[in-house]
Amino acid sequence: MEEIGKVIKTNKNRATVLIELPENCESCELAKFCRIDKRGREILCRNDKSAEAGDIVQLNTREKNLFIATVLNFVIPLFFLTGGVLLGKKVWQTDLAGFLSGMSLMVLYFFVFLFVDKQILKSGHLLPEIVSIKKKNTLS
Numbered sequence: 001m002e003e004i005g006k007v008i009k010t011n012k013n014r015a016t017v018l019i020e021l022p023e024n025c026e027s028c029e030l031a032k033f034c035r036i037d038k039r040g041r042e043i044l045c046r047n048d049k050s051a052e053a054g055d056i057v058q059l060n061t062r063e064k065n066l067f068i069a070t071v072l073n074f075v076i077p078l079f080f081l082t083g084g085v086l087l088g089k090k091v092w093q094t095d096l097a098g099f100l101s102g103m104s105l106m107v108l109y110f111f112v113f114l115f116v117d118k119q120i121l122k123s124g125h126l127l128p129e130i131v132s133i134k135k136k137n138t139l140s
Contacts, residue, residue, distance in 0.1 A: 001060070001061045001063075001066060002058060002059065002060050002061075002131075003019050003058070003059045003128075004056065004057070004058055004134065005018055005019040005040075005043065005056070005057060005059060006020070006055070006056055006057075007047075007051045007053050007054060007055045007057055007130075007137075008042065008053060010053060013046060013047050013048065013124070014044060014045070014046065014047055014124070015044075015046075015047035015051055015057075015130060016042050016043070016044055016045075017042070017045055017057060017059060017130070018039060018040050018041070018042055019040050019041045019042075019043060020039070020040040021039075021040045043059065045127050045128040045129055047130050048129060048130065049130045049131070049133055051130050051133050052136075052137060053137065054137025055133050055137050056133070056134040056135040057130045057131075057132065057133050057134060058130070058131050058132045058133075058134055059129065059130060059131065060128060060129055061128040065126045068126060069126055072113065072116070076109060077109055077110070080105040080108075080109045081102045081106045082102070083102075084098075084101040084102030084103070084104060084105035084106065085099060085102035086098070087101055087105075088102060
């Protein structure tokens, strides 16, 4: 997945890039689920090309990284929820116990995920990367 954006700030080998909203996002009813503000989306990426604030850059996210992020954010919590509901219902034989055990396992996963997410950000392996600088900022 490739996108074009503007570097807002840099910190060592990381850059925060603003991806501006496409015009068709304003008419999209699902845009509210993207958590995009009026300016666009800010993405933290690897900055191996030494881009600086104000540069227009091309980002690339590998398909493997998108798959891993999807599994970590959506698939595993769904398994924890479903497994907890089935386990709780089988052990305590009530719907309420199933619901509570499912939610408990999912909350437990999210606490573990907070730690894993920090490690992923620290390593930078799953972050999108700047593959090229399309236009250098000439004002700096």
